Amino acid sequence: MAALTDKTVFISGASSGIGEACALAFARAGANLILCARNTEKLEKLADSLSKQYEVDILVRHLDVRDKAEVTQLIDGLTGQWRRIDILVNNAGLALGLEKLQEGNPDEWDVMLDTNVKGLLYLTRAIVPLMLEHGLNGQIINLGSTAGIHSYQGGAVYCATKAAVKFISDGLRMDVVDKPIRVTNIQPGMVETNFSVTRFRGSQEKADNVYSGIQPLVAEDIADIVLYTASVPPHVQICEVTVTPVNQATAGVVYKKSNN
Numbered sequence: 001m002a003a004l005t006d007k008t009v010f011i012s013g014a015s016s017g018i019g020e021a022c023a024l025a026f027a028r029a030g031a032n033l034i035l036c037a038r039n040t041e042k043l044e045k046l047a048d049s050l051s052k053q054y055e056v057d058i059l060v061r062h063l064d065v066r067d068k069a070e071v072t073q074l075i076d077g078l079t080g081q082w083r084r085i086d087i088l089v090n091n092a093g094l095a096l097g098l099e100k101l102q103e104g105n106p107d108e109w110d111v112m113l114d115t116n117v118k119g120l121l122y123l124t125r126a127i128v129p130l131m132l133e134h135g136l137n138g139q140i141i142n143l144g145s146t147a148g149i150h151s152y153q154g155g156a157v158y159c160a161t162k163a164a165v166k167f168i169s170d171g172l173r174m175d176v177v178d179k180p181i182r183v184t185n186i187q188p189g190m191v192e193t194n195f196s197v198t199r200f201r202g203s204q205e206k207a208d209n210v211y212s213g214i215q216p217l218v219a220e221d222i223a224d225i226v227l228y229t230a231s232v233p234p235h236v237q238i239c240e241v242t243v244t245p246v247n248q249a250t251a252g253v254v255y256k257k258s259n260n
Contacts, residue, residue, distance in 0.1 A: 001233070002230075002232065003030070005030035006030065006031070006032065007032070007086040008033075008081065009031045009088075010034040010036070010089065010127060011089040012037070012065055013065075014036060014046070014091070015046065016193065017195065018188075019037065019089070020046060021219035021220045021223035022223045022227070025220075025224065029231070030054070033057075034085065035059070036065075037063065038062065040060060040061075040062045043060045044060055047060050059082055065115060065118075066111075066115055071119075071122040071126055075127060083130055084130070085127050085136075086138055087140075087230055088139070088140050089141045090119075090140065090143060090165075091143045092115060093115055094116070095155070095195065097154075098155065100153075101156045101157070113157070113161060116161035120142060128181065136180070137180045137181070137234045140182070141229060141230065143186055143222075144162050144165040144186060145187055145189075145251070146248075146250060147159040148161075148162030148164075148187060150250040150252060153252070159251070169185035169239075173239065180234065182234075183237070184240070185239070185241075186226060189242075189244030190210070190216040191218065192217070192218055212256065214245055214254060214257070215247070216245050217243065221243070229241065
């Protein structure tokens with residue numbers, strides 16, 4: 001396995017869930033981190049803990065990936081070692097609502113499209129040229145979803161955003177095929193984080209119901225896979241990984257044990 005010591009990893013949406021778990025996994029492996037999210041208070045606490053425990057360098061920055069100008073300003077403002085980004089983890093993403101398309105909220109569609117698709121594009125567009133400028137064996141790791149493979153009722157727009165992640169990943173892989181840059185799309189199924197709480201606009205009860213009767217994945221499961229894809233030898237490219245709990249076949253086909 002390739003060593004990650006002293007590599008620089010940029011993680012969006014790093015303040016919770018899969019992003020936070022990835023920060024821990026990469027810090028444990030000795031990588032330096034650029035952690036970004038809208039909640040900088042949580043990021044500062046995470047960074048303080050990881051830097052003390054693993055003695056890695058960590059840069060914390062506020063970032064709303066939907067804001068193209070903020071993305072550009074952040075990347076252009078990086079100096080010294082922080083401009084040599086070896087790995088980009090495009091993790092920031094969310095789902096809002098589970099209504100039928102004809103009953104959905106277009107404002108929430110904009111949030112999902114701007115975060116899951118355009119935010120990923122903005123960061124990728126800004127960081128890949130830095131990898132090329134410094135001649136790095138870089139890697140883009142995108143967090144997609146099984147929802148990008150098979151749609152499900154009430155999830156048309158969210159599923160479309162994750163289908164976009166798949167095809168952006170495939171297209172980028174073609175665009176850098178003559179460069180030492182790898183592109184990986186991780187497609188998790190049911191992972192119990194704050195994802196469903198956000199989807200149901202803060203309802204913990206509805207979120208808990210999503211995972212009742214099944215043992216879901218946890219954020220650390222996905223972080224382990226992300227770390228593995230970054231740790232294989234540089235001539236190896238893991239293009240795509242689809243991972244689900246044992247009792248989930250597709251995004252919409254799930255077996256749940258009865259509580260009765």
